[in-house]
Amino acid sequence: MNRLTRRGALAMLGASALAVPVHAERFAGHYRPQAEPLAEGVWLVRGSDAPIAFENGGAIANSVILATADGPILFDCGPSQAYAQALSALAQGLTGKPPVLVLISHLHPDHALGASAFDPAIVAALPGTIAEIERDGPGMSDAMFRILADWMRETQLVIPARRLAPGELSVGGRALTLLAMNGHSGCDLVVRDHASGIVLAGDLVFHDRAPATPDADLAAWRGALDRLAAIPRTLLVPGHGPVDRDGSAIAQTRDWLAWLDAALRDAAGRGLDMTEAGDMPIPPRFARMAAARYELQRSVSHFYPAIEASVLPRIDQPEGGSQPNGGRTGNRPITK
Amino acid sequence: MAGTALIALMTGAAHAAPAPDPLQSPMWDMQAERLFGHDRVVFDPRVHIAVPMLAENQHVFPVTLDARALPDVRRIVVLVDLDPIPVPVDFVPGKAAPWLGLRIKLDQRTPVRVAAQTADGTWHVAGLWVDAAGGGCSAPPASRAHGDWAVHLGEVRGAVWHGTDGGGAAVTRLRFSVRHPMDTGLVDTIPAYNLETVRVTAGGETMAQMTVSGSMSEDPAFTLLLPAGETRPITIAMRDSNGREFTGRLP
Numbered sequence A: 001m002n003r004l005t006r007r008g009a010l011a012m013l014g015a016s017a018l019a020v021p022v023h024a025e026r027f028a029g030h031y032r033p034q035a036e037p038l039a040e041g042v043w044l045v046r047g048s049d050a051p052i053a054f055e056n057g058g059a060i061a062n063s064v065i066l067a068t069a070d071g072p073i074l075f076d077c078g079p080s081q082a083y084a085q086a087l088s089a090l091a092q093g094l095t096g097k098p099p100v101l102v103l104i105s106h107l108h109p110d111h112a113l114g115a116s117a118f119d120p121a122i123v124a125a126l127p128g129t130i131a132e133i134e135r136d137g138p139g140m141s142d143a144m145f146r147i148l149a150d151w152m153r154e155t156q157l158v159i160p161a162r163r164l165a166p167g168e169l170s171v172g173g174r175a176l177t178l179l180a181m182n183g184h185s186g187c188d189l190v191v192r193d194h195a196s197g198i199v200l201a202g203d204l205v206f207h208d209r210a211p212a213t214p215d216a217d218l219a220a221w222r223g224a225l226d227r228l229a230a231i232p233r234t235l236l237v238p239g240h241g242p243v244d245r246d247g248s249a250i251a252q253t254r255d256w257l258a259w260l261d262a263a264l265r266d267a268a269g270r271g272l273d274m275t276e277a278g279d280m281p282i283p284p285r286f287a288r289m290a291a292a293r294y295e296l297q298r299s300v301s302h303f304y305p306a307i308e309a310s311v312l313p314r315i316d317q318p319e320g321g322s323q324p325n326g327g328r329t330g331n332r333p334i335t336k
Numbered sequence B: 001m002a003g004t005a006l007i008a009l010m011t012g013a014a015h016a017a018p019a020p021d022p023l024q025s026p027m028w029d030m031q032a033e034r035l036f037g038h039d040r041v042v043f044d045p046r047v048h049i050a051v052p053m054l055a056e057n058q059h060v061f062p063v064t065l066d067a068r069a070l071p072d073v074r075r076i077v078v079l080v081d082l083d084p085i086p087v088p089v090d091f092v093p094g095k096a097a098p099w100l101g102l103r104i105k106l107d108q109r110t111p112v113r114v115a116a117q118t119a120d121g122t123w124h125v126a127g128l129w130v131d132a133a134g135g136g137c138s139a140p141p142a143s144r145a146h147g148d149w150a151v152h153l154g155e156v157r158g159a160v161w162h163g164t165d166g167g168g169a170a171v172t173r174l175r176f177s178v179r180h181p182m183d184t185g186l187v188d189t190i191p192a193y194n195l196e197t198v199r200v201t202a203g204g205e206t207m208a209q210m211t212v213s214g215s216m217s218e219d220p221a222f223t224l225l226l227p228a229g230e231t232r233p234i235t236i237a238m239r240d241s242n243g244r245e246f247t248g249r250l251p
């Protein structure tokens, strides 16, 4: 009995016996990750820049393969056991050795659940990310099984066993600098490869693909983008979207987040409800960004109730009574 | 993360005889009989329902309904076919427009419908399938987990805007929310505890009334459209299933 079937059975207890999992009878295809060389011993494996969907098997995030004398390092490993197996085989084909280390940039399932394919001892993350995976991993895994069904078969939640510390890390002759940031999530790993000068930004940077905000702290994220912009680099690999060769991806991510913050506050100030806020016009300068409407509507869900609470004054006091929150307070930062 | 697709289905034209359910819901016949009895029921594209393209948070799924294209709407119900508590709100618009913004819980993939009853007794129905990520009514709302709900119970927030609706017509927009756990009674050992009635008056005159259930989101939030130029003091009077009363006043 697979996991989906158990979940389906549980759902039926609560509600109707007519619950139908969306993709229960559909078979997944095969993942076919492709490696694109970025520098000597560095390859990019591109995600699909789309929302997580059955049609793409959840393979939407970028991964990077870094060759070392001991075997390749993987930076992020996709959404599922089958994806990570295909990625691992790809890395072994390129380097002649199996992966020696798997770095997880942050907790999100499209980057982290592929850890299922590896010995937990070689799966590594910052302590903050490990804590977040322990906290949210089961729920995120359930959601991925719900959406991806057969693509997720045999995927188990693996908690990274190796705790990373910010600073220098040398593996098989390859020197990396690890930086701990936050903003996209509570803990975001950034890696700089010394030999190539390539910076792996994880989901702190999205490029021509709208940023996702389910665990975002927008003020902290802006701070992380400032730090990222100051790191010397040859090119930058975003968590989603094409490689950034001219720094425009950092600016684009910053532009979207600033617009989002202001636009949601403006919408709440004009009295729009959540569906109306999610339907607001998106400025033409973001036309290049894939999944823009989708991520705007997700962000409305993440931030709007708190913004409303800051914009709408208390009205349950007796006439002439004091308002504990001072009436309209429209300038609290968006945090979650 | 939890990306899910919505499958929007077109509603069919109105027929005199009961039309087959365009959403092909397994629960439609039963729910329709229970709710509408022998009243005439038509699927009518003049009823609009707006929802986001995905249920990012199945505890807080926004729905905006609009039956302003129909003449003389007397009552509107939202029907979530496959939910154990299938009617989150039963709305008597009164002087308010037959238009409402609300937030509901989703337990699973289900049709979400709006049924608007006109003065001749006919129910005009439109809806779409919504794919919930899962959970919904089967998991406790967040503030229960955080244990702070009792501190904030009954806090009412709200405001009024004098502006225009989407079509440019003048309108008075009222938004309000109330802190309430809206326990369904279906989770663990937590008994049902929800807001039950909402009544909006302006200068003492009833504008709109609602009966709501535990399938409304925690901390229910409402958007209503009142007649243009409504400047009298507005009172929002609410009562919950324990008989507690909450009142919001806008000068």
Ligand SMILES: [Zn+2]
Residues within 6 Å of the ligand: A106, A108, A184, A203, A212
């Ligand atoms: Zn992410």
